Amino acid sequence: MDADDHRDDHRDDHRDDHWAGRFDHRPVMEEEIVDVFRSVPAGVILDATLGGGGHSEALLDSRPDVQVLGIDRDPAALRAAAERLDRFADRATSHRCRFDALDSAMQAAAVDRLSGALFDLGVSSPQLDQAERGFSYRHDGPLDMRMDTDAPWSAADVVNGYAESDLTRVIRTYGDERFATRIARAIVAARPIESTVRLAQVVTGAIPAAARRTGGHPAKRTFQAIRIEVNSELDALPQAIDHAIDALVPGGRIAVLSYHSGEDRIVKDRLREATGACDCPVGLPCVCGAVQTVRIVRGVPKRPSIDEQRENRRASSAILRVAERIEPGDDDRERR
Ligand SMILES: C[S@@+](CC[C@H](N)C(=O)[O-])C[C@H]1O[C@@H](n2cnc3c(N)ncnc32)[C@H](O)[C@@H]1O
Structure with missing residues (x-):
């Protein structure tokens, strides 16, 4: 997402004043995300980019048998999410950290394995909107742009x-x-x-x-x-995706929403690696040791609907990729 698209959102909605100072963020591809996790085993879903808790709320509503462990490095986001998820207090916990430290968040919450992991990358609407956060090129503010305000x-x-x-x-x-x-x-x-x-x-x-x-x-x-x-946004991503995949139970799913080509390239690469794709010469046995741990979930829309793109300009660059953890030994790669 970028501030310009977001600003245009506001212009469309005529809601600049209304939004000021509030954590108001419309979850992108919310229905599609709920569908992705509809079939995962009961257990814990990691929301690695909790933000205002919009996706988490939808997941908790749709799956009474799951808990959510939310991570964010922005204390304002964590406060907003706590308020929004208050009615799920027994099924929602959160932890302040970067998402590449998800192991420590899981440890702190005594969570061993995950039924799902969601990454909704980039910044939230409120981060962009509040001039004092320094992300906006239209609303004057200090040159800040830190997601973690203590960085x-x-x-x-x-x-x-x-x-x-x-x-x-x-x-x-x-x-x-x-x-x-x-x-x-x-x-x-x-x-x-x-x-x-x-x-x-x-x-x-x-x-x-x-x-x-x-x-x-x-x-x-x-x-x-x-x-x-x-925010070292791209540095944190590969390790976080790998760790999340490692922690999934069979049938568990990872879903990643990315908003620009640099992010999507990393997501595609990590998921491809986890499918056990190898670059060994065609016709010869694989010697690179690639191991398949997931299969790519097809049939999930990759892009927001035209209506969503029209209503939420911020969503227009979103790309969704989903993979599902397979049973150990359930390798379905084509043999060469
Ligand atoms: C697009 S918003 C998520 C919005 C959320 N899905 C919702 O529905 O409200 C992304 C959030 O992820 C957080 N974030 C981005 N990169 C992060 C990282 N490496 N570690 C932890 N949090 C991160 C940001 O602070 C922001 O609150």
Whole structure:
């Protein structure tokens, strides 16, 4: 998701004031997520990105025989989720940590195995909306962008502290921004940059006028890139997915909603690896030791419905991938 799409949501809804200061986040592909977990064995579902607890609430409502263990690193999200899930107090617990530390969350909650794991990646609507969180290029705020408000460094450290070459790499890699070099040069020349709107002005000024008119707000990709860097969003992901798969019981499922190509590439790669896919030469026996632990669940819509995309612009870039843990030895890979 990105702040621009989200802002457009608001414009459509005419609800800017109404949303201010509230944890109001519409869960993406909620019905599809409920369907994914409808058939998993009773037990614990890990919500690795609890946010305001929207998906968790739907899961707890639909499956009276499951408990939810929610993880988030944002204390405001955990507070909001606790309030929302209050009526499920006996079936919902939460833990503040990064999702690559899900082992410690499971240990703290005395959970051994999982019936399901859900990752709804990226930032929540309230994180984007509240100007003081510093994620928005439209609402002026400090250069912050930390999901974990106690984390030691913020967007200001990246924007005002990184070498030009590192800024270029971040903006190009995490923002898919073709003008990364020009933007990084402009940022360095404009230092110190103190606020989000000032950063947006500098970025916009670095992009050729013709290119500014396409693809949403010109600062959108740079803000996404800096946010990903500040929160090490992609670093945490591969390990978290692997751990969640390891912890699933047979028949348990993992579902991941990603919102940009960098995330989806990682998700696809980790799930592919868990299917035991190997790159050994065709016609020869597999010698790479690949082991199949999941099969990909097909028939689940990969994208939100057109209606959902229309109603919730933030959902429009979502991609859902789902895999199911198999019984040990239940390997259905085609033999070469
Ligand atoms: C898109 S929101 C989730 C919204 C939630 N599904 C709902 O329905 O309310 C993503 C949440 O995941 C959290 N988050 C993102 N990356 C994380 C990580 N590596 N570790 C822990 N929490 C993370 C963010 O703080 C945010 O609250």
